[in-house]
Each structure stands twice: as structure tokens, then as C-alpha cells.
Amino acid sequence: MTRFARALLPLPAVMFAGFASHARAAEPALAEVMQMLAGVKISHARFVETRHMAILAKPLVLGGRLSYTRPNQLERQVLAPYEEKTLIADKQIIIENRTRNQRTLLSTADHPALFAFTEALRATLAGDRAALERLHRLEYEEGDGSRAIIELTADPA
Numbered sequence: 001m002t003r004f005a006r007a008l009l010p011l012p013a014v015m016f017a018g019f020a021s022h023a024r025a026a027e028p029a030l031a032e033v034m035q036m037l038a039g040v041k042i043s044h045a046r047f048v049e050t051r052h053m054a055i056l057a058k059p060l061v062l063g064g065r066l067s068y069t070r071p072n073q074l075e076r077q078v079l080a081p082y083e084e085k086t087l088i089a090d091k092q093i094i095i096e097n098r099t100r101n102q103r104t105l106l107s108t109a110d111h112p113a114l115f116a117f118t119e120a121l122r123a124t125l126a127g128d129r130a131a132l133e134r135l136h137r138l139e140y141e142e143g144d145g146s147r148a149i150i151e152l153t154a155d156p157a
Contacts (some may be wrong), residue, residue, distance in 0.1 A: 004020070015087075025081040029140065029142060029148075030129075030140040030150070031129075032139070032149070033127075033148060034127040034128075034129045035127060036125060037124070037125060037126065037127030038126065038127030039068070039069075040125070040127070041069070041070045042067070042069050042070070043067070043068045043070070043125065044065065044067045044068075045065070045066050046063070046064070046065055046066075046068070047062075047063070047064060047065070047066050047076075048061065048062070048063050049061070049063075050062075056132070060081075061081075062078050062080070062081070063078070063079055063080045064077045064078040064079040064080070065077045065079070068122075068125040070092060070126065070127070071126065072089060072122050072126070073087070073088070073089045074087075074088040074118065074121055074122055074125070075087050075088070076088075082095065082097070082098075082099040082100075082157045083097070083098040083099050084097045084098065084099070085098075088118050088121075088122070091107060091108045091109060091113065091115075091125060092105065092106070092107060092108070093105070093106040093107075093108060093111075093118065094106075116135060116154070117130065119135075120132065120135070120136065120152055124129065124150060124152075132152065135154060135156055136152040137152070138150060138151070138152060139151040139153070149154075
């Protein structure tokens, strides 16, 4: 199994959910978080993403904003170190890189790994536990009362 995603999320703003699961004891808390997420219609958060790649001498750190609009629209705006907007709606992904003046249109059907990643994000933000459990093992961990962690581990195909 490989670790797919780990999200530490502010609970009231609920952009990414978080409280992770220590077996059965966390079950009611995870159900409560998923129910809370299912009630969110629009959510916004800032993000910092660190990418570690062998071809880079040092990690690439991206910063920007992430927005979710029910039922399935996710927008990610990278503001630094370059400008790029990714819009995911239905089964399409549109990437606009202002720095390079490029626009790319992708279909999730043509990119299964990208589809799995976007569906995991959208299912988390929608509070759709059944969709998450179809492809991932969920682990839940309570945070400090205002945050929680949901860790998704992809099961091998």
C-alpha cells in the first residue's frame, strides 16, 4: 500500500477535513466530520505545498488558494513562485499557467492517476465517505480540537 494523501484541516472553515482514525474509537468522530463536510457548500483555504523531486536540488515550495464549490468544482490557484490556476469540474481539468501563457484541457478519463487524486479531494470536501472508501483505507486522528487529520492510503489494484 502507498500513502496517497494526508490533510490537516481547520474544522470550522473545513477546507480539508481532519481528525484521523485510531480503529473503532475514532469511528463516531470521523462520521461526524464527514457529516459536517457534507453540509459545506463553498469553502476557501490557503495552502502551502512542498514538492520533493530527485531532479531538483532543493524542494519546490508552492503557495496559493484552494476553493471548493459543491457539488464537484475545485479550483487551485498557485500564486508563488509562479502563477497557475487549475479548475476541476465534472470530468474536465483546465490548467492555465500565466507565467508561461499556456492553457491545457485534460479529461480525467484519459488520466486515471489524476482522476483518483481529484476524486479523493472532492470526495473529502463533499464528505462522501463511501466514495473515499471505494479506493482508499481511511485513518482518522483527532487534532487539537480545531483541526483533525484524515489519511488516505491507496489500496494496490
